[in-house]
Amino acid sequence: xxxxxxxxxxxxxPTWLKSFSWPFTIVALLLLYAxxxxxxxxxxxxxxxxxxxxxxxxxxxxPPDFSPLPHYWRPLFQTLQMAIxxxxxxxxxxxxxxxxxxQLVVRSxxxxxxxxxxxxxxxxxxxxxxxxxxxxxxxxxPIAGVGALxxxxxxxxxxxxxxxxxxxxxxxxxxxxxxxANKLQVIRYAVIPQILPAFLDHTLxxxxxxxxxxxxxxxxxxxxxxxxxxxxxxxxNYPQVMAIVLMIFATVLLIDLIANRIRDAxxxxxxxxxxxxxxxxxVVAGLILWSASSLEVNLDRLIAGVGYFNNLVGAMRDPNFExxxxxxxxxxxxxxxxxVGTTIxxxxxxxxxxxxxxxxxxxxxxxxxxxxxxxxxxRAFPELILAIFFIATFGPGALPGVLAIAxxxxxxxxxxxxxxxxxxxxxxVEAIQATGASRLQVFRYAILPQVLPEFLALFxxxxxxxxxxxxxxxxxxxxxxxxxxxxxxxxxxxxxxGVCLMVIIPVVMVIDFFSARVRKRLIEG
Amino acid sequence: xxxxLSIKNLSVVYPGVRPVTALENVNLDVSAGEFVVVAGxxxxxxxxLLRAINRLTENDRARVTGSIAFEGKDxxxxxxxxxxxxxxxxGFIFQEYNVVERLPISTNALTGTLATLGTWRSLWARFPKxxxxxxxxxLERVGIPLPRHSDRAGRxxxxxxxxxxxxxxxxxxxxxxxxxxPVASLDPITANLVMNIxxxxxxxxxxTTIINLHDPVLxxxxxxxxxxxxxxxxxxxxxxxxxxxxxxxxxxxxxxxxD
Ligand SMILES: Nc1ncnc2c1ncn2[C@@H]1O[C@H](COP(=O)(O)OP(=O)(O)OP(=O)(O)O)[C@@H](O)[C@H]1O
Ligand SMILES: [Mg+2]
Numbered sequence: 053x054x055x056x057x058x059x060x061x062x063x064x065x066p067t068w069l070k071s072f073s074w075p076f077t078i079v080a081l082l083l084l085y086a087x088x089x090x091x092x093x094x095x096x097x098x099x100x101x102x103x104x105x106x107x108x109x110x111x112x113x114x115p116p117d118f119s120p121l122p123h124y125w126r127p128l129f130q131t132l133q134m135a136i137x138x139x140x141x142x143x144x145x146x147x148x149x150x151x152x153x154x155q156l157v158v159r160s161x162x163x164x165x166x167x168x169x170x171x172x173x174x175x176x177x178x179x180x181x182x183x184x185x186x187x188x189x190x191x192x193x194p195i196a197g198v199g200a201l202x203x204x205x206x207x208x209x210x211x212x213x214x215x216x217x218x219x220x221x222x223x224x225x226x227x228x229x230x231x232x233a234n235k236l237q238v239i240r241y242a243v244i245p246q247i248l249p250a251f252l253d254h255t256l257x258x259x260x261x262x263x264x265x266x267x268x269x270x271x272x273x274x275x276x277x278x279x280x281x282x283x284x285x286x287x288x289n290y291p292q293v294m295a296i297v298l299m300i301f302a303t304v305l306l307i308d309l310i311a312n313r314i315r316d317a318x319x320x321x322x323x324x325x326x327x328x329x330x331x332x333x334x335v336v337a338g339l340i341l342w343s344a345s346s347l348e349v350n351l352d353r354l355i356a357g358v359g360y361f362n363n364l365v366g367a368m369r370d371p372n373f374e375x376x377x378x379x380x381x382x383x384x385x386x387x388x389x390x391x392v393g394t395t396i397x398x399x400x401x402x403x404x405x406x407x408x409x410x411x412x413x414x415x416x417x418x419x420x421x422x423x424x425x426x427x428x429x430x431r432a433f434p435e436l437i438l439a440i441f442f443i444a445t446f447g448p449g450a451l452p453g454v455l456a457i458a459x460x461x462x463x464x465x466x467x468x469x470x471x472x473x474x475x476x477x478x479x480x481v482e483a484i485q486a487t488g489a490s491r492l493q494v495f496r497y498a499i500l501p502q503v504l505p506e507f508l509a510l511f512x513x514x515x516x517x518x519x520x521x522x523x524x525x526x527x528x529x530x531x532x533x534x535x536x537x538x539x540x541x542x543x544x545x546x547x548x549x550g551v552c553l554m555v556i557i558p559v560v561m562v563i564d565f566f567s568a569r570v571r572k573r574l575i576e577g
Numbered sequence: 578x579x580x581x582l583s584i585k586n587l588s589v590v591y592p593g594v595r596p597v598t599a600l601e602n603v604n605l606d607v608s609a610g611e612f613v614v615v616a617g618x619x620x621x622x623x624x625x626l627l628r629a630i631n632r633l634t635e636n637d638r639a640r641v642t643g644s645i646a647f648e649g650k651d652x653x654x655x656x657x658x659x660x661x662x663x664x665x666x667x668g669f670i671f672q673e674y675n676v677v678e679r680l681p682i683s684t685n686a687l688t689g690t691l692a693t694l695g696t697w698r699s700l701w702a703r704f705p706k707x708x709x710x711x712x713x714x715x716l717e718r719v720g721i722p723l724p725r726h727s728d729r730a731g732r733x734x735x736x737x738x739x740x741x742x743x744x745x746x747x748x749x750x751x752x753x754x755x756x757x758x759p760v761a762s763l764d765p766i767t768a769n770l771v772m773n774i775x776x777x778x779x780x781x782x783x784x785t786t787i788i789n790l791h792d793p794v795l796x797x798x799x800x801x802x803x804x805x806x807x808x809x810x811x812x813x814x815x816x817x818x819x820x821x822x823x824x825x826x827x828x829x830x831x832x833x834x835x836d
Binding site for chain 1: 633636662663664665667674676677678679689690691694700742745
């Protein structure tokens with residue numbers, strides 16, 4: 053007989069609870085969504101009613117007015133320069149965090165746990181909130197943008213690279229240790245070669261993100277083309293708005309294209325020839341110097357920056373607790389915006405994923421290639437720009453925020469859903485076909501069980517990202533706790549911003565924690 | 578006795594830049610209750626033969642010509658609907674077990690009855706009580722004890738997954754069992770356990786069985802009729818009584834060169 057006892061029994065719910073758990077889950081979900089949809093005043097009728105207005109708005113934007121183009125080049129370059137410097141400083145700041153937050157390097161829990169905690173806290177603060185904080189500390193201008201992007205970049209690079217470091221293969225490390233090498237040598241020969249590709253990959257990914265964010269930072273006064281966009285919107289000069297949006301779109305697409313090429317090569321372990329590596333390094337160094345000199349970033353200003361940072365922390369040291377309740381209410385609305393927006397996006401992305409996948413689903417390949425481009429195109433529109441458009445249509449409120457998140461997230465969800473579908477194993481599909489089952493049954497019993505847990509894990513991951521997004525959309529008028537931050541900025545009451553941070557940071561940390569656990573369970577089954 | 582399966586001039590070509598002729602002019606008659614082992618080296622066309630019988634070759638866009646009559650009906654001319662019905666009479670067992678890892682073991686066995694379950698019920702996985710009970714019996718029969726039936730199939734070992742694969746086929750109440758290298762990924766002891774299950778099913782219910790094997794020892798031990806394939810052609814077809822143990826390996830696999 054087979055040795056059954058060797059395999060551990062999974063924990064099972066009692067049968068009575070099991071039969072009860074389905075209806076219970078459905079009712080709980082219905083209540084949750086009813087509550088969230090009420091909180092964001094989500095009304096499908098409204099969308100249809102105003103849908104026409106959206107197209108009318110688009111009509112007024114056409115044709116785009118490129119006549120002030122000569123005035124746009126400089127801010128556009130400034131946007132790129134902010135992204136370049138932000139990524140550069142972010143990388144420098146992330147390195148010590150990665151090293152001291154790694155169990156491979158530091159054996160003492162007294163060092164790496166505080167470093168990890170710092171990493172997690174830095175990552176809870178959304179991009180635009182950093183921008184607001186730096187504008188407060190350093191005044192208007194691109195330098196504030198560079199500061200904000202540096203912190204944002206540092207947080208993500210540190211987090212992602214640490215995760216890669218945790219998952220590296222320990223065997224080469226043992227092998228080098230076994231030769232009698234010292235710790236530094238082990239790091240140099242066994243750790244860095246394993247982490248470097250992932251590190252570069254994450255850095256490029258963050259650069260893509262930074263370019264997107266930099267294009268809208270001008271909205272809060274942190275430099276770049278966002279300032280021109282804001283002015284054009286204020287004057288209701290829609291043809292110019294369209295011209296700027298198209299420029300942003302083209303820039304983001306171009307950067308994505310270049311960065312993706314390099315990232316693909318890195319992931320597939322392409323070995324670049326030595327000359328090319330030096331050339332690449334030279335180009336990067338040149339870009340950094342060019343950015344630093346035209347934004348006038350120099351040592352004096354960097355040192356002064358530390359002083360500004362002190363001012364900022366000082367200003368917020370005194371949280372204004374009168375606003376605590378309001379901050380909590382608005383934060384709840386942010387969560388509702390994220391939940392409804394992510395859910396709509398998920399429902400739209402599942403078909404996109406199936407249509408864009410080249411696999412056993414039988415979609416003709418040319419059609420799949422067309423659908424593959426849908427997510428890439430959508431991803432190039434920053435959600436804040438979408439939010440601004442929707443606010444122009446529906447007026448300020450939570451609904452534009454929901455729609456902005458719903459549309460923008462299709463970019464990532466559609467792309468990854470397609471990858472999940474492409475990974476489907478064909479063996480179970482054939483087995484169900486062989487029993488004489490219909491196409492629908494094959495889908496239900498062989499395909500759905502393979503993709504559903506992964507879809508859900510991705511949904512939760514995106515929800516985690518969108519909670520951050522939803523807590524700053526209010527800065528442009530799209531509901532949630534961000535609206536309180538703008539009000540505080542108007543009142544110059546930094547104590548309110550302090551309270552907002554006190555609410556945002558723990559909420560996002562708790563969500564990150566549970567999201568990670570649930571996703572792990574879903575994927576491991 | 579009447580032939581349950583009658584294959585005439587079967588050829589299978591896989592398209593591509595350089596098309597591959599996997600089978601050429603194969604003729605094979607199998608009568609009800611037989612236990613046939615198809616033997617041959619890797620690439621001789623064993624899988625293609627079994628997969629052509631229930632048209633799984635369509636998944637590889639293969640071009641199939643000739644005729645395959647199952648219980649008198651031509652499989653190759655069957656409509657989609659008729660094909661599904663034909664498939665429901667034929668239990669297919671795969672080398673890689675092909676269980677749906679995230680579904681419970683019992684549901685995996687129950688998928689054998691999908692062809693006769695209404696669409697609505699199957700969407701919600703509402704299998705009638707008698708089917709659920711017979712799934713438990715089928716699983717116990719192949720050696721999976723009741724307490725495990727609600728586990729996910731992904732948690733099982735290879736040999737256990739293959740038992741689930743057999744239980745799924747049994748749930749179809751098949752009139753023909755096709756097994757493509759069902760024990761190739763198993764250790765010798767487990768392989769014999771699984772082969773014995775096939776043997777018992779064939780003897781107790783006289784279900785016609787065709788099994789692909791590449792291992793000559795198992796082939797000789799279990800086969801009651803041995804069909805040899807070489808480069809897409811049948812080069813050998815004898816009942817076990819007429820087989821000369823000394824020469825049969827050479828007859829089917831050719832001389833072993835080298836040491
Ligand atoms: N999907 C396919 N596309 C193209 N050629 C194929 C395909 N499947 C099989 N072939 C080719 O058809 C021939 C017969 O393959 P088949 O899988 O039927 O052999 P087999 O006897 O089952 O071998 P094995 O013991 O390795 O499973 C081989 O030359 C193989 O390369
Ligand atoms: Mg084979």
